[in-house]
Amino acid sequence: MKLVRMLTSLALISACGGAYAFGEINRLPGSQILAAGDIEQVTCPVGGKYDCLTWPNNLYELSMQNICFTADVSCGYSCKGFIAKKNGVNTLYVLGGLSGLASSDLQMFNCPSKF
Numbered sequence: 855m856k857l858v859r860m861l862t863s864l865a866l867i868s869a870c871g872g873a874y875a876f877g878e879i880n881r882l883p884g885s886q887i888l889a890a891g892d893i894e895q896v897t898c899p900v901g902g903k904y905d906c907l908t909w910p911n912n913l914y915e916l917s918m919q920n921i922c923f924t925a926d927v928s929c930g931y932s933c934k935g936f937i938a939k940k941n942g943v944n945t946l947y948v949l950g951g952l953s954g955l956a957s958s959d960l961q962m963f964n965c966p967s968k969f
Contacts (some may be wrong), residue, residue: 878947878955882938885945892917892935893927893948899968915965920964923957 896913898906899963915922916937925946927933935948937960 878957881957882947883947884912885899885938888937888944889916889919889921891919891934893933893935893946896922896966899966902967904966913963920965922963923960924955924963925960927956927958 861927883956893914894917896915898904898909900906910924912924912926913922914927921937923937923946926934927948928966933948933950937948938945938947944960946958948956948958
């Protein structure tokens with residue numbers, strides 16, 4: 855019986871995530887895709903020229919593109935996504951996870967030197 859309840863709960867969570875993702879997809883028409891790829895968290899280079907005590911914990915980079923930003927994402931150390939611009943507003947879309955497609959406001963930055 856516990857197994858049936860657990861499987862029902864997982865199916866319900868998946869269905870809700872799919873509905874949430876559908877809402878995110880509806881925001882995309884009319885958007886311009888600025889960049890896409892693997893999203894990696896940028897950590898403070900230890901022993902470098904930065905103060906790691908004030909380093910933002912939500913600084914990310916689109917790998918191989920030198921595009922850095924802060925955003926409220928929960929994809930662990932690495933995930934895939936894209937930045938879309940609509941009506942002058944940049945939005946990060948993250949692929950995967952329970953929601954399928956999630957979005958977050960972002961603030962663009964110059965990527966710090968890794969050395």
